Amino acid sequence: MRRQFAFILILLLSLSIITLWWPINDSDCNSEAFLSSKSQKFQVQATKVVVQPWHGKHQVYGIFIVPNEYKQTPFFVLTVIGAGNHCSRPFGYSQNFDDISAEPGTHLVRDFVRTRTALRLILQGLYFQLNDKQNWTLTFPESKDRR
Secondary structure, three states, X not given: OHXXXXXXXXXXXXXXXXXXXXXXXXXXXXXXXXXXXOOOEEEEEOOEEEEOHHHOOOOEEEEEEEEHHHOOOOOEEEEEOOOEEEEEOOOOOEOEEOOEEOOOOEEEEEEEOOXXXXXXXXXXXXXXXXXXXXXXXXXXXXXXXXX
């Protein structure tokens, strides 16, 4: 009986470690190549950050106020210091999130960090770094309207 319990405990611990530390690359573009390119870029810092992965999926995110000319952008790159870069395609626009309202000519973008990535960072002692809105940046390719 003890041998089965020890085996199950080791199995569960191993699966937990693999799940938390396994690298994930499901980006929609090559964020490293884009960020290192010399092309014009537009960056915006987060207005608000929510880090509550213990509440389930989609509870680690930043809210960004973005000019409307970036609504048609093909992609953007979320950079969170400590969590790396993730390339996403825009989806849905809103004027209000979590008591934040967009001013005329702007819209809000909410972008997420994976729950398992957030848990890994928190276990590494980086909760306060992850929770600092100064560490969250969205980078867009320069809009044709601004050139």
